[in-house]
Amino acid sequence: MTEPRRPSGVLAAPLLLAAVALAGPLLAPYPPEEQIDPAAGALLPPGSARDVALLADGRSFLVDDLASGDGAWTGRRLGRSLRLSAADVVGIDRRLFVLGTDRFGRDVHSRLLAGARPSLAIGGLAATLALVLGLVAALLTSAAGPTAVRLTRGITGGLLSIPRLFLLLGLAAALPLGPAGLTLTLALTSWMPTARLVGGELRTGERTDVALAARAAGASRARVVLLHLLPAALPAALTDAALRAGDFILLEAALSFLGAGIQPPHPSWGSMVAESTDVLATAWWLSLFPGLALLAAVATVSFWADRLRDHLDVRAS
Amino acid sequence: MLGVWVVLTVVFLALQLLPGQPTRAGLDPKHGRAAQREQRRLLGLDRPLPARYASWLAGVARGDWGRSWSDGRPVRAQVAAQIQPTLELAVAALAVQYAVALPLAAAAVRRPRGPLDLSIRTGATLLYAAPGFWLGLLALRLLGLRLGWFPVAGLESLQPAAGVLAGVIDRLHHLLLPALLLGSASAAGLLRIARNQMLEISREPFVLAAQARGLSEGRVLGRHVLRRAAGPLVQLLGASLPWLFSATLVTEVVFSRPGAGRLAFQAFRARDQPVLLACTAVTALLAIFGRWLADLLHLKLDPRTRDD
Numbered sequence: 217m218t219e220p221r222r223p224s225g226v227l228a229a230p231l232l233l234a235a236v237a238l239a240g241p242l243l244a245p246y247p248p249e250e251q252i253d254p255a256a257g258a259l260l261p262p263g264s265a266r267d268v269a270l271l272a273d274g275r276s277f278l279v280d281d282l283a284s285g286d287g288a289w290t291g292r293r294l295g296r297s298l299r300l301s302a303a304d305v306v307g308i309d310r311r312l313f314v315l316g317t318d319r320f321g322r323d324v325h326s327r328l329l330a331g332a333r334p335s336l337a338i339g340g341l342a343a344t345l346a347l348v349l350g351l352v353a354a355l356l357t358s359a360a361g362p363t364a365v366r367l368t369r370g371i372t373g374g375l376l377s378i379p380r381l382f383l384l385l386g387l388a389a390a391l392p393l394g395p396a397g398l399t400l401t402l403a404l405t406s407w408m409p410t411a412r413l414v415g416g417e418l419r420t421g422e423r424t425d426v427a428l429a430a431r432a433a434g435a436s437r438a439r440v441v442l443l444h445l446l447p448a449a450l451p452a453a454l455t456d457a458a459l460r461a462g463d464f465i466l467l468e469a470a471l472s473f474l475g476a477g478i479q480p481p482h483p484s485w486g487s488m489v490a491e492s493t494d495v496l497a498t499a500w501w502l503s504l505f506p507g508l509a510l511l512a513a514v515a516t517v518s519f520w521a522d523r524l525r526d527h528l529d530v531r532a533s
Numbered sequence: 534m535l536g537v538w539v540v541l542t543v544v545f546l547a548l549q550l551l552p553g554q555p556t557r558a559g560l561d562p563k564h565g566r567a568a569q570r571e572q573r574r575l576l577g578l579d580r581p582l583p584a585r586y587a588s589w590l591a592g593v594a595r596g597d598w599g600r601s602w603s604d605g606r607p608v609r610a611q612v613a614a615q616i617q618p619t620l621e622l623a624v625a626a627l628a629v630q631y632a633v634a635l636p637l638a639a640a641a642v643r644r645p646r647g648p649l650d651l652s653i654r655t656g657a658t659l660l661y662a663a664p665g666f667w668l669g670l671l672a673l674r675l676l677g678l679r680l681g682w683f684p685v686a687g688l689e690s691l692q693p694a695a696g697v698l699a700g701v702i703d704r705l706h707h708l709l710l711p712a713l714l715l716g717s718a719s720a721a722g723l724l725r726i727a728r729n730q731m732l733e734i735s736r737e738p739f740v741l742a743a744q745a746r747g748l749s750e751g752r753v754l755g756r757h758v759l760r761r762a763a764g765p766l767v768q769l770l771g772a773s774l775p776w777l778f779s780a781t782l783v784t785e786v787v788f789s790r791p792g793a794g795r796l797a798f799q800a801f802r803a804r805d806q807p808v809l810l811a812c813t814a815v816t817a818l819l820a821i822f823g824r825w826l827a828d829l830l831h832l833k834l835d836p837r838t839r840d841d
Contacts, residue, residue: 370535370539371535374535374536374537374540374543375539375540376772376775377540377817378540378775378813378820379775379779379813379820380775380779381779381783382778382779382794382812382813382816382817383544385782385797385798385809385813386547386801386806386810386813388801389800389809390548462661466662470665470779473664474798474801475802486666489666489667496670496678503667503674507667507670510663510664511662513662514662515662518662522658
């Protein structure tokens with residue numbers, strides 16, 4: 217037996233991802249939906265830097281090598297030299313597109329950071345909600361008696377055989393889902409495995425000496441389930457939920473990729489990959505970075521889930 | 534049977550009970566209220582829900598899935614034409630999945646927690662964590678567009694191939710890349726489970742006895758460990774089918790490959806409820822049927838479970 221790790225280490229990964237989801241949008245260097253001069257600013261490769269000339273009439277230009285001299289600003293734009301009279305220019309700014317720009321000239325770096333919140337929060341909250349729903353369903357049916365348990369197993373078995381992505385597309389077609397609706401829908405279509413797992417644990421627990429003794433002492437069915445059987449089933453339920461938490465992030469990403477999740481112009485990692493498909497052959501940075509972000513987030517969750525299982529010492533099933 | 538009924542009912546209700554504007558399909562928003570009412574009447578949406586449910590269920594029992602809202606064609610013919618390509622992809626992906634996962638799992642359990650085991654498990658976790666649509670796009674870009682090794686869309690080439698054999702090869706060529714990607718992506722989950730299972734079995738006394746008899750490592754693995762693991766793995770295959778169909782949908786969309794998933798995606802974009810309903814219900818029924826087959830096979834492989 218290795219020495220049990222301190223719980224702080226076990227919470228590190230979810231706290232890290234929660235911090236990224238909370239802080240990501242605040243760390244974005246530029247507004248994620250900002251489009252300065254889409255004609256000259258679209259599909260700039262990573263590391264491009266441009267000066268921004270703000271004109272009195274409200275237009276703005278992205279300019280290379282902006283310099284001032286004898287009452288005018290000069291520079292290059294779209295491969296041609298550009299000359300702006302100093303009287304027209306009301307402001308000068310600079311943009312560094314660390315991860316390049318998309319088809320509309322928006323900064324990929326800023327969109328990636330802003331997209332962290334929907335991409336991580338929806339999956340994380342839905343996973344938690346599904347765990348709670350599954351626990352509640354298992355407790356209710358277990359307290360209601362064996363007939364309810366059998367019926368619930370039949371129903372959850374049927375529900376589990378519906379491919380989730382098909383069902384979610386159908387739901388999204390019937391009503392456009394916002395972030396909250398998306399979270400709720402993901403949870404409502406994913407609580408069944410937890411319910412079945414916990415239901416099974418509760419059923420096995422009912423035959424243990426602890427449960428029988430409590431029943432013999434006059435405790436009600438509900439009391440035994442809640443006070444004796446649920447605590448014993450929790451580690452398995454938590455581990456199982458953690459192992460499947462990555463699924464929720466990937467499912468949200470797939471939905472957004474298909475256009476049924478977070479709607480443009482708001483960024484999410486899945487929809488950012490979707491927007492890259494038209495320019496797949498040329499603009500590699502558009503699909504690469506959001507995909508890597510998803511990969512990193514889900515891998516973090518998975519490695520954490522493995523550690524959690526070791527920590528709670530749940531036998532793999 | 535309960536499962537089939539639950540699937541049909543839930544799918545129907547999920548798509549009907551929600552608020553929303555199903556009548557938007559095929560109707561210009563500038564038309565007035567009267568036109569919208571007429572549209573609802575034509576689609577039968579003015580009838581109460583139980584009546585619609587009963588007639589839909591009765592239709593499905595007769596094999597009549599209604600008509601598409603976008604083009605008025607019978608849904609049944611549209612969906613039926615897409616089942617074969619989807620099954621082709623799913624079966625090919627399953628073959629790849631088991632061909633990738635089982636040898637790697639067997640290699641990993643030779644030295645549990647050794648360097649090979651750790652790197653295989655880390656690789657599996659990274660593969661699981663990579664979004665399928667993203668991997669598909671990267672592969673399309675590199676192997677399809679850049680190197681030109683694989684076709685980038687469709688079931689077969691536009692020009693008909695000369696001869697039956699050339700036709701089959703052409704179809705397989707179109708199938709290969711999607712199946713490889715889908716299969717290796719699904720291999721990640723199977724690998725994790727198969728490894729843990731083989732590890733558990735390899736610690737049982739009968740394996741030690743086989744080793745003590747001096748049987749070769751390969752023989753112990755093939756005749757004893759794999760044989761014991763086969764039943765649960767087959768059962769797992771049956772249970773993973775709904776997930777596989779979801780992943781097939783994404784793969785078909787990424788690779789512009791006709792199939793039930795891509796049809797559902799197009800129906801989603803067109804808000805074509807009857808087609809979407811049929812695609813969802815048919816894939817769910819296929820998953821139920823597949824699980825039933827897998828359970829039968831499990832009984833055959835593992836006689837101990839027959840009493841259950």
